[in-house]
Structures are given as C-alpha cells and as structure tokens.
Amino acid sequence: MFSLLSSSSMKPNQESGRDRTKTKIALTSLSAMLAESTTFPIDLTKTRLQLHGQSLATSRPTNSFRVASEIVRQQGPLGLYKGLSPAILRHLFYTPIRIVGYEHLRDLFGSHGGSISLSEKAIVGGISGVIAQVVASPADLVKVRMQADGHMVSQGLQPRYSGPFDALNKIIRAEGIRGLWKGVFPNVQRAFLVNMGELACYDHAKRFVIQNRISEDNIYAHSLASVMSGLSATALSCPADVVKTRMMNQAVSNKERIMYNSSYDCLVKTVKIEGLKALWKGFFPTWARLGPWQFVFWVSYEKLRQIAGLSSF
Numbered sequence: 001m002f003s004l005l006s007s008s009s010m011k012p013n014q015e016s017g018r019d020r021t022k023t024k025i026a027l028t029s030l031s032a033m034l035a036e037s038t039t040f041p042i043d044l045t046k047t048r049l050q051l052h053g054q055s056l057a058t059s060r061p062t063n064s065f066r067v068a069s070e071i072v073r074q075q076g077p078l079g080l081y082k083g084l085s086p087a088i089l090r091h092l093f094y095t096p097i098r099i100v101g102y103e104h105l106r107d108l109f110g111s112h113g114g115s116i117s118l119s120e121k122a123i124v125g126g127i128s129g130v131i132a133q134v135v136a137s138p139a140d141l142v143k144v145r146m147q148a149d150g151h152m153v154s155q156g157l158q159p160r161y162s163g164p165f166d167a168l169n170k171i172i173r174a175e176g177i178r179g180l181w182k183g184v185f186p187n188v189q190r191a192f193l194v195n196m197g198e199l200a201c202y203d204h205a206k207r208f209v210i211q212n213r214i215s216e217d218n219i220y221a222h223s224l225a226s227v228m229s230g231l232s233a234t235a236l237s238c239p240a241d242v243v244k245t246r247m248m249n250q251a252v253s254n255k256e257r258i259m260y261n262s263s264y265d266c267l268v269k270t271v272k273i274e275g276l277k278a279l280w281k282g283f284f285p286t287w288a289r290l291g292p293w294q295f296v297f298w299v300s301y302e303k304l305r306q307i308a309g310l311s312s313f
Helices: 002-051 064-075 078-082 086-108 117-155 163-173 176-182 184-211 221-247 263-272 275-281 281-306
Strands: none
Touching: 002 064, 002 078, 002 086, 002 117, 002 184, 002 221, 002 281, 064 078, 064 281, 078 117, 078 263, 086 117, 086 163, 117 163, 117 176, 117 184, 117 221, 184 263, 184 281, 221 263, 221 275, 221 281, 263 275
C-alpha cells in the first residue's frame, strides 16, 4: 500500500517534469530559429569562404567582405539567405537535443548536491552535441549543399538544387540514404568541440560572473558569457568545421571524381595545398556569427525561461 501511495505521489512530479522538458524544447527551438534567422548571412559567408581555394579558378585571395559583396551583387540581398529553410529545420532537432540534453546530464552528474567541474561540463557538452549532430546531420548536409550552390552560380554554372526538398530527393537518388550522413564524422567531431566550448564555457562563465558579483543574473551576464563561449567554441572547432564543409559539399556520381576520400585525406590535402592557416579559414566570420548567434539565443532563451516560470539555465 505504501508503495502504491509513493508511486501515485510521484506521478504529478513526473508529469510536471515532462511538462518542463516540453516547455524547454519549445523555448529552445523558438530561440534557435530567431538566432539562426538573424545570423544566417554571416554563416553563408563563412561557408563560401571555407570552400574558396579548392580549385585553381578560385585561388586568388579573398576575404569575408568581398565574398558577401559578391553574393549580393550576383543574387541580390535575398541571396544571403539561400539555404535558410534547411538551417532552421536542422535547429528544430539539433538545438533542443543539445541544450536540453546538456541540462539533464549536468543535473544528473550534479545530483549529489554540488556543482560539476569545468572538465565535466565540457564532456557533458560534447556528448550532448554529438547526439544532436547525428540526428540533425541530413538537414545540415542539405544546408551546406544549398549554400555552396550560390558559389557555382557565381562561376556561371547551373545550381544543383531548386530547393531543400529537391536537394533531399537528388541526394538520396544519387548517393542513397547513407548519403544524407556524408561528412557525419567531421560533423560529429565539430559538434563535440563546439558544444564542449560553447555550453561548458557559457555555463561556467555565467556562474563565474554571478558568483564574483560582476553582474546579476541578467542580460549583461548572459551577453558576457555568450561572447566568451563563442570565442572558445570557434577556436576549438574551426579546423573540423572546414573539413566538414568540404566533405559535405562534394557530391558523388559516376561522372565525377571525388576530391577527398576521407576526413583525414581532406585535412592532409587542405594543409598540403593551402597551408596550416587554411584550417582556420572563416575564423572571423565564424566568430562574428557565433557571438551574435549566442547573444540572440541565450538572451532570448533565458528571458523566455523567466517568462515561463523556469529557473535560469
């Protein structure tokens, strides 16, 4: 009888816990969509910059401003948003899994009553990012392919895809279902590094700012922590991001010879042909994007959690 009473008394708590999780997922998705829409042109510029230098035809030096200007000149301002729909679709899976997953794992590790260390937060963040990226990899692939299509248009070539669903169908027909997970290994590597730097650094930096009374738990603390985490995530992940972008962009067909046989082959060829600095191509647009992305995301997410009656992240 006591067991029945105890189990029945747990049901409201379990249900309220599930309700809180659902609320967090909804708020995370909304905040991610807002952040992605705001910073997408910077992400597009970064992707084009990372693809620059793969062929002799595009070997002349360039920079972020020149790449962005070229996109606007050839495709108009809306060209800066090519690939936005699969990017938003990706974040509907990717961001809730990694953010809510991190929070659950963090609370689980800290269930003994104390807060977990920075290294433990880094591991938890990395694991959450890996799981989320495996799920969201097909949408990420479509996003990269559609962003790279604009680069082909600038060379006078026809784009490969007319839209995200056309891209999805053509990739499956030409490369099979497994083709949707092309580049998943460098993608997962990048996700581990990004989330290790981003989530752990944001979490730790925010608590450092609050505990040392630099600021209250407000927009200033969230902004400062987001900038610090953006820099950390960019420095760690940029080489894997370059490899991921190049691996995901190359399509496979009987008529075409693939440039890279594996992630390691891509890494070696990139360094051999373009030098070690090429692994940090797009560093500043990546940081310029991660900083505002995290600012918009974390500030809106923390505010929405407050409105919904949830505790701070």
